[in-house]
Amino acid sequence: MEILKFENVCLTYQTPQGQTDAIKNLSFSVEEGEFVAIVGPSGCGKTTILSMISGLLAPTSGIIEVDRRAVTKPMSSVGYMLQKDNLFEWRTILKNVLLGPEIQKKISKDDIDYAKNLLSKYGLKDFENSYPRQLSGGMRQRVALIRTLAFHPKLLLLDEPFSALDFQTRLAVCDDVYAIIKEENKTALLVTHDISEAVAVADRIIVLSQRPAMVKSIFTPELDAPSPFKRRSLPEFSKWFDAVWKEVSYDEG
Amino acid sequence: MTKDKRKQKIKLKELPVARQAYLKKIRRDKIKVAVLQAVILVAFLGLWQLLASTGIIDDFITSSPIRIIKMFSQLLSQDIFKHIGITLLECVIGFVVSGLLGFIIAVGLWASDTARRVLEPYIVTLNSLPKIALGPIIIVWMGAGMKAIVTMTVLICVIVTVISVLAGFLACDEGKILLMKSMGASKLQIFFKLVLPNSLPNLISVLKINVGLAWVGTIMGEYLVSSAGLGYLIIYGGQVFKLDLVMTSTVILCVLAALMYLAVALIEKKVASKR
Numbered sequence: 001m002e003i004l005k006f007e008n009v010c011l012t013y014q015t016p017q018g019q020t021d022a023i024k025n026l027s028f029s030v031e032e033g034e035f036v037a038i039v040g041p042s043g044c045g046k047t048t049i050l051s052m053i054s055g056l057l058a059p060t061s062g063i064i065e066v067d068r069r070a071v072t073k074p075m076s077s078v079g080y081m082l083q084k085d086n087l088f089e090w091r092t093i094l095k096n097v098l099l100g101p102e103i104q105k106k107i108s109k110d111d112i113d114y115a116k117n118l119l120s121k122y123g124l125k126d127f128e129n130s131y132p133r134q135l136s137g138g139m140r141q142r143v144a145l146i147r148t149l150a151f152h153p154k155l156l157l158l159d160e161p162f163s164a165l166d167f168q169t170r171l172a173v174c175d176d177v178y179a180i181i182k183e184e185n186k187t188a189l190l191v192t193h194d195i196s197e198a199v200a201v202a203d204r205i206i207v208l209s210q211r212p213a214m215v216k217s218i219f220t221p222e223l224d225a226p227s228p229f230k231r232r233s234l235p236e237f238s239k240w241f242d243a244v245w246k247e248v249s250y251d252e253g
Numbered sequence: 254m255t256k257d258k259r260k261q262k263i264k265l266k267e268l269p270v271a272r273q274a275y276l277k278k279i280r281r282d283k284i285k286v287a288v289l290q291a292v293i294l295v296a297f298l299g300l301w302q303l304l305a306s307t308g309i310i311d312d313f314i315t316s317s318p319i320r321i322i323k324m325f326s327q328l329l330s331q332d333i334f335k336h337i338g339i340t341l342l343e344c345v346i347g348f349v350v351s352g353l354l355g356f357i358i359a360v361g362l363w364a365s366d367t368a369r370r371v372l373e374p375y376i377v378t379l380n381s382l383p384k385i386a387l388g389p390i391i392i393v394w395m396g397a398g399m400k401a402i403v404t405m406t407v408l409i410c411v412i413v414t415v416i417s418v419l420a421g422f423l424a425c426d427e428g429k430i431l432l433m434k435s436m437g438a439s440k441l442q443i444f445f446k447l448v449l450p451n452s453l454p455n456l457i458s459v460l461k462i463n464v465g466l467a468w469v470g471t472i473m474g475e476y477l478v479s480s481a482g483l484g485y486l487i488i489y490g491g492q493v494f495k496l497d498l499v500m501t502s503t504v505i506l507c508v509l510a511a512l513m514y515l516a517v518a519l520i521e522k523k524v525a526s527k528r
Contacts, residue, residue: 054435073437080435086428090450103438103446151436 002068003155003187004030004053009062010212011048022048024212026062030155030189035181037190037198039248040208040216046191049213050157053189054080067154076104079153083160085144087132093143094119094128100151111150118146122180137165138173145177149184156181158190162197174201175227195248199240200228207247217247316500324497325504333505340471340482341509343399347406348467348513352460354407355414362415363422363448364440380412384470388477397478405477406470410463417462421455422448457521464513472506483509 011023022045030036038046051057052064055074064071066078079100087096094115101111119125122142132140141161148156161177162170178201181188192198198205205219221240225231268276298318304310305317312320325333362369387408395401425448433443475484483502490498 056431056434074435076437078435080432082428082432084428086426086432088429088447088450090453099433099446100436103433103436103442 001032002029003032003034003066004189005063005065006049007063007065009052009059009064011045011052011057012060021212023059024214026214028206028215028218030187032154032187033185034203035178035188035190035201036204036206037192037202038206038208039192039195039198039244040213041210041248042193044208044211045213046193046208047159050080050159050189050191053155053157054078076100076151077154078157079148079151079155080157081144081148081159081161084164085132085140087140087143087147089132092129092131093124093135096132096143097147097150099147104151114152115146115150118149119143122146122176136169138169138176141165141173142176142180145180149180149186154187156186156188158188160192160194161190163192163194171229171232175229178228195244196232196241197228199223199237199244200231205244207244219244219247313494314496316496320497321501321504324501328501336482336486336502337505337509339399340475340484340506343402343406343474343482344467344471344509344513347403347410347470348463350403351407351410351414351467352463355411355459356418356456358411358415359418359422360444362419363444369419376412376415380416384408385473385477392478401478402471402474402482405474406467409470409473410466413466414459414463417459418452418456421452421459424455425451453524457517457524460517460520461514464510464517468506468510468513 006026006028009023009026010021013020013022026049038049040046048057052059053066053071055071055078058072066075069075069077071078087093088099091099094112097115097119098107098111101107101115116125116128119128124139124143124146127135127139127143132143135143144161158177162174165173174197190198190201199221200223203220205221207216207219208214209216219240221236223231223234223236223240225234231237266273301315302318305312305315305320362372384405388405391401391404391408395404429447429451430443433447438446471482472484472487475482476488479485479488483506486502487499490496490502
């Protein structure tokens with residue numbers, strides 16, 4: 001089943017200096033349970049795409065549907081995970097995780113149980129009542145993911161969620177996040193400039209062109225390994241990496 | 254207190270030597286600072302008294318610590334508490350009113366980009382205007398009494414409050430706001446769940462600045478128009494050349510201002526421990 005559909009989406013930015021075509025006739029879709037990565041040259045409007053899906057920005061023309069419903073405003077079926085963890089320093093971890101249900105004014109016992117369950121499942125049980133400053137960068141990112149899961153979204157949007165971490169933590173957290181998403185049977189759309197990350201996690205990679213962004217090519221790396229880290233060590237990994245890298249850099253050069 | 258100390262000593266002995274040395278050094282540094290602070294005060298007062306007693310300076314003009322103490326005990330049997338009470342009341346009312354008013358205006362300006370852009374030049378102009386220039390207008394409008402003094406205090410504090418509180422609100426991280434928006438948060442929710450708690454430390458530091466400003470406003474107001482209060486005593490003392498009265502009132506003012514600052518610092522500690 002299609003969870004996300006883009007059909008001939010165009011976006012034109014207006015600034016005092018003039019107008020810019022950021023996205024032109026962009027069409028693609030994401031199936032339920034898929035892990036899709038979007039890569040492209042910097043400034044091609046990757047984050048803009050996520051803003052449109054989460055209902056923060058309206059397209060100039062075209063159709064965007066999440067779960068067969070047109071996106072007009074932020075919906076609880078979409079969870080947005082940003083580059084920084086953005087945890088609130090004055091809230092405990094549990095309270096941070098419950099932010100979504102709290103905003104939607106329906107914090108129920110089920111929500112609390114579900115949040116607590118997720119925290120304990122992913123090794124954060126002892127930190128429920130701790131404050132974010134007491135956690136490491138990797139743990140904080142895991143909390144950020146659980147906060148995104150806590151209001152049961154069908155689609156997860158990941159905007160370079162690992163880029164603020166150092167390289168070693170990044171690999172570990174990437175494995176964590178991947179495992180959690182698979183375990184919870186979520187559909188995910190990852191935006192990244194890190195091609196190796198995209199090849200390591202994604203079932204499908206969509207390469208965007210230079211602005212105005214259009215779908216340039218699509219790759220489906222078939223790497224049979226249980227985790228992104230192990231996928232990186234497969235011999236075919238570098239083949240896929242090279243293929244995607246050429247597509248992206250062809251444009252930049 | 255002594256019990257605490259004894260407990261600490263027992264614990265101290267159990268600690269590794271390097272740790273003991275470190276803790277001792279911290280305590281020594283603390284004592285050193287406190288002693289030096291006391292020495293400066295005592296030396297200043299001693300020198301002042303010495304110069305006055307030996308006649309090197311004329312204590313009719315400069316007063317002296319002993320004369321201040323004498324004046325204070327003399328005032329105690331008169332109506333000094335009435336004067337202290339009036340000034341304190343004016344200052345606290347001015348402080349609270351300007352704090353609330355400034356906060357409300359800042360919230361409004363945060364909520365509306367249009368209001369912020371339209372009002373910015375007016376706020377900047379009002380901020381740089383010396384509020385004392387409005388003195389005559391305030392007296393004519395408010396009458397020559399406590400109302401005029403409180404108004405002066407509010408005018409001095411409120412603009413600074415608006416500017417600094419608003420700056421604190423606007424300093425909120427864009428990513429966090431984006432996160433709230435993506436969860437479908439309303440502007441009201443963004444304010445109460447994110448912007449307000451996020452700027453709490455800033456609000457406290459605004460309060461600290463306002464304590465000082467409120468005293469400036471109150472005393473300035475009393476200089477302009479008053480029949481009682483510490484500012485009145487200072488002006489009156491100056492006019493009849495009773496420098497003892499001027500100095501004594503100033504010392505009382507110092508103590509009151511320090512106490513009010515301490516109260517705010519105490520609130521800060523409480524807030525910080527909750528975070």
